[in-house]
Amino acid sequence: MTATRSLSFKLYPSPAQAAALARKHLMLKDLWNAALEERIGAWRHSQTRVSRSDQEKALKEIRLGLEGWCGLVHTHEAQVVLKRLDLAFQAFFRRLRAGETPGFPRFKSAERFRGWGYKEHGNGFRVEMRDGGRHGHATLFGIGRMRMRGIARTPGRVLKADVTRTVHGWMLNVVVETGCAERAPAEGQAVGLDWGVSTFVTLAHEDGAFEELPNPRHWDLEAEDLKAEQRRLSAAARARKISQRALRKHRRALARRHAKIAARRKDFLHKTSARIVGRHRLIATEALAVRNMTGSARGTAEAPGRNVAQKAGLNRSILDTAPAGFLNMLRYKAEEAGAEFFEAKTRELKPSQRCPDCGAVRKKTLAERHHDCDCGCRLGRDEAAARVLLNWGLEESRRRQNAETSNPAGTVGDQAAA
Structure with missing residues (x-):
């Protein structure tokens, strides 16, 4: 392969x-x-x-x-x-x-x-x-x-x-x-992974434990300083108080700082994804539609949007975590390590709204950070979503194994040839 x-x-x-x-x-x-x-x-x-x-x-x-x-x-x-x-x-x-x-x-x-x-x-x-x-x-x-x-x-x-x-x-x-399969074989428990902004990922383990990995917020740490420096540079350029050579030098310095932030983000994503894949034989998460998640709330002239500035800030926080790149790293590293990797369709499974114990679906707003179900299940919102994904991933794994058992490799081809 x-x-x-x-x-x-x-x-x-x-x-x-x-x-x-x-x-x-x-x-x-x-x-x-x-x-x-x-x-x-x-x-x-x-x-x-x-x-x-x-x-x-x-x-x-x-x-x-x-x-x-x-x-x-x-x-x-x-x-x-x-x-x-x-x-x-x-x-x-x-x-x-x-x-x-x-x-x-x-x-x-x-x-x-x-x-x-x-x-x-x-x-x-x-x-x-x-x-x-x-x-x-x-x-x-x-x-x-x-x-x-x-x-x-x-x-x-x-x-x-x-x-x-x-x-x-x-x-x-x-x-x-x-x-392929250049990575050490994956071992350990199955895990459900819920991505987020306040907490980068929440991991629900098969033995009932859960783990939270904090969001390093690479951009936020330097955002104010970079914005202030950019404003000073723009003001100096408009007032012609800086030569073109000095302007190019300052722009290159700003570009290097942005490149360093991107490099730190990429390094964090690689190390985190490698750590998760190396410790778990099965990873279940949800497919993320990043383009839909980071859509503008501006609206139109006829129907202007609400909370536009707040949504723009949320979009920056989402993109700072690079969720699409992170899932791609998990996907190919799991393939290299021989681990099972499952991505649930969010609109069908609804992991953030579903109870991991009884399966009941109840709509929650983003402000609700705890899951409280009538069946008695009380968990943090992210942990509950991770457990829903874990249960779904284990079921998908069993379904795949049953399909392979009932239809071993070569059977379909032999029947077609016959």
Whole structure:
């Protein structure tokens, strides 16, 4: 059984290579903007749509006509940029049909253009990892061979890669095909997991114990300081009391601080998910619709919303915990460790409203932090929800085992062949 994993390495180019990377970055940024302008102009003047294949066919003329392009920009790099623009248009039309905020594709400055990609190892890029996946060298078309640093926990066959420019320098993100089950086998009790904001997760164990992991609130710890610094910087820029060079320097410093917050959040999520998976053979939680949870309460001009500022603050707190990323980490780590992972449909199970003892459903407001049922069950709201998820997960596990017992592997295929 194989799986794909993403590995991240930091590139260490020489001064000449760094200058070449910057030139390539600007050329591909200009390609994005030119391709977007072509699509807009064609529709504005003749109501015709320019397809991705039409733009890819023009790449040969672009390579010959633009000075400095040939020998620095690989065809696959340009094709990936055009593919990403086409995907942006597809997403725009999909949102338009669904009645959502469309979000038309934007022209990009050098700061907003993150980077480019490669479709196939050996075409435009090559990665040489050391034994065990620690560090190595990367070769990029038009740039040359350079050192890279990073640790690949699951090295494998390199499929494709992306080059991105961050506040920390140039990064190479490599997708590899690797064998699964690289993690130590999961052992221990089954657990029900309820995610939250006031408490990051509440764990209900099979033996009746429960555990709460506090929310570290990475953003809140530095939010006021960052906002004040941003206001001072904006005021100085409007009053022209700061040079453009100093302005760029301060912006990079702010970006680094934000990147550090993101890195601390990611580190916490990885360590927490690894700890939970390593201690439990079965994990049951609920599927989270983060987009619905963080929707704006602003409303419309005809029907304005209520408590808009409070909902915006709640949305920031929700996104600060990165629930979608956390569940994704739990999912693939459970797969690697051989643990059972179940996600309940919230609208069907209603874990926050259901009693874990008798199964009765009673609607609670968000202000109600305790579960008090007529059957005599009295628990904290989060613990009760976690126990509902645990009961449901154990039942799903038994149902799956019964199905495998009654229909062992190969039976269905043998019957079909017969």
